[in-house]
Amino acid sequence: MKLILAPMATLTHEALRRSVFGFGGCDEYFTEMIQAGTLLTGGPFEKYYLHTGPEPDKIVWQLTGAKADALARAAELVAGVGGVGVDVNMGCCAPEIVKSGAGIAWMLKPYAETAAMLEGVRRAVENAKPAANRPAEENAKPAANRRAALRFSVKIRLGDEDFTDDRFFSFIDMLVGTGVRQITLHPRTRKERYRTPPRLEYVRKLCDYLNARGSDVKVVLNGAVCDAASARKAYEIAPAVDGIMIARAAIRKPWVFAEIKGTAPEKIDLLQTGLQFIDDLAECQPPEFYKTRLQRFFTYYSDNVQFAQYLRTQLLNAPTLDGCRERLAAYFDQCPHERYKKIAP
Numbered sequence: 306m307k308l309i310l311a312p313m314a315t316l317t318h319e320a321l322r323r324s325v326f327g328f329g330g331c332d333e334y335f336t337e338m339i340q341a342g343t344l345l346t347g348g349p350f351e352k353y354y355l356h357t358g359p360e361p362d363k364i365v366w367q368l369t370g371a372k373a374d375a376l377a378r379a380a381e382l383v384a385g386v387g388g389v390g391v392d393v394n395m396g397c398c399a400p401e402i403v404k405s406g407a408g409i410a411w412m413l414k415p416y417a418e419t420a421a422m423l424e425g426v427r428r429a430v431e432n433a434k435p436a437a438n439r440p441a442e443e444n445a446k447p448a449a450n451r452r453a454a455l456r457f458s459v460k461i462r463l464g465d466e467d468f469t470d471d472r473f474f475s476f477i478d479m480l481v482g483t484g485v486r487q488i489t490l491h492p493r494t495r496k497e498r499y500r501t502p503p504r505l506e507y508v509r510k511l512c513d514y515l516n517a518r519g520s521d522v523k524v525v526l527n528g529a530v531c532d533a534a535s536a537r538k539a540y541e542i543a544p545a546v547d548g549i550m551i552a553r554a555a556i557r558k559p560w561v562f563a564e565i566k567g568t569a570p571e572k573i574d575l576l577q578t579g580l581q582f583i584d585d586l587a588e589c590q591p592p593e594f595y596k597t598r599l600q601r602f603f604t605y606y607s608d609n610v611q612f613a614q615y616l617r618t619q620l621l622n623a624p625t626l627d628g629c630r631e632r633l634a635a636y637f638d639q640c641p642h643e644r645y646k647k648i649a650p
């Protein structure tokens with residue numbers, strides 16, 4: 306069973322992937338959602354969304370957008386860069402995204418419209434040409450020997466508040482009909498956001514439903530997995546899943562995948578891990594993004610210490626990367642016993 310880093314806007318960029326990789330990595334890394342329209346118009350920061358390090362062959366591009374045509378063209382572009390797959394975000398509930406017609410809005414539109422968008426993206430992924438920045442050896446191979454086309458997938462929720470099993474599974478029928486190869490289910494409704502526990506039994510129902518129809522579409526479970534015990538429990542609920550996807554816990558603990566695999570070190574140096582993240586951020590992101598990316602990361606990462614709120618406030622108000630480094634070091638100078646976090650075997 307695969308362990309997968311979830312897509313998280315402003316969080317799952319190369320610096321965070323390097324942190325995860327530093328503890329042994331995971332099986333696939335979803336990028337943060339990439340705005341299809343903006344990617345195509347080629348803004349000054351778009352190149353940063355196309356970083357693939359540190360494990361380019363494990364990248365899954367996640368796209369968001371309200372326009373079918375832009376999504377298809379962006380899919381062709383990212384698929385040309387390489388990686389494992391291209392995913393369409395159909396679960397984001399942020400009001401501005403939904404209002405624009407993207408994210409979960411695709412679960413609420415007439416099926417014909419959503420199916421047409423998905424078919425366009427699938428064709429684009431299948432037809433993508435290798436880009437100039439693919440390794441020359443790959444491009445030189447005869448077409449038949451080149452890497453297979455990237456996988457085409459979607460990430461969804463259960464739907465809107467009035468969702469019913471019938472409606473959910475007829476939506477799944479539509480997805481399968483478009484040639485989707487993998488479905489990640491975050492089993493909450495639009496309004497539930499993160500308030501109620503995810504209904505993981507729906508992941509099992511989805512596996513059973515597809516299995517009963519002889520479908521080979523893969524299912525990935527996402528929601529509230531944060532350590533080995535919760536991963537085990539999730540897997541017991543839905544043993545036919547192909548993978549477990551982790552979002553917030555991977556920011557709090559970039560070692561969470563190692564923890565689940567039983568390969569984490571006995572103790573984690575919280576200072577060194579935090580400093581390394583800041584160094585990687587400086588290398589992988591433009592200065593204009595430092596502040597928001599630092600804030601997002603340390604909002605979660607600070608949970609590792611006793612005075613989390615104090616550390617968070619200190620770091621969120623640090624004016625520069627150096628200021629952030631100094632404040633992080635100062636915290637562990639004051640609380641040296643907190644620097645090393647023990648990982649339960």
Ligand SMILES: Cc1cc2nc3c(=O)[nH]c(=O)nc-3n(C[C@H](O)[C@H](O)[C@H](O)COP(=O)(O)O)c2cc1C
Pocket residue numbers: 311312313314316337338367394395396397460491527528529530550551552553554
């Ligand atoms: C800060 C933040 C940003 C997110 N951005 C995205 C995104 O870009 N695309 C997406 O499909 N889901 C996004 N999500 C949802 C997560 O991928 C995931 O579905 C959700 O957090 C539940 O998983 P978890 O319980 O492991 O955190 C985001 C979640 C958070 C907290």
